[in-house]
Amino acid sequence: MNTKQVGDETEARIIAALIAEGYSVSIPFGDNDKYDLVPDTGRRLFRVQCKTGWIEEDVIRFKTASKTTVNGDTTMVNYNGEIDAFAVRCTDNGSLYWVPPEDAGKKSTYLRLTEPKIDHPSVNRAEEFRFDVRLP
Structure with missing residues (x-):
């Protein structure tokens, strides 16, 4: 599959999971x-950016910025203030995660699958962001 197909599958699985949890889900028209x-x-609408994650060693990693090309120049654009959550599907374990932007990094985010060697406030434990734990 190409990256567009992978992204479409991620969105479809996230939509299905949200509907199964009783949410109504709208999809914005276009890609802008x-x-x-x-x-x-x-009670509330959430603007959600869907991301596909993968496992690297003992973390799930996903990008929190996207590459955009304008007039031949490529830049990284983040979602600062434009979304209410990242919904992440990890292709390696099939799990879904709900990550508020304040818990995400500027370019990438790592959700730790194993217990860290040191306890630090910036460590994001994957189990704390699973859909069944974190959905609003």
């Missing part, structure tokens, strides 16, 4: 918004 989905909790 910073968010991919708008789940409705019944």
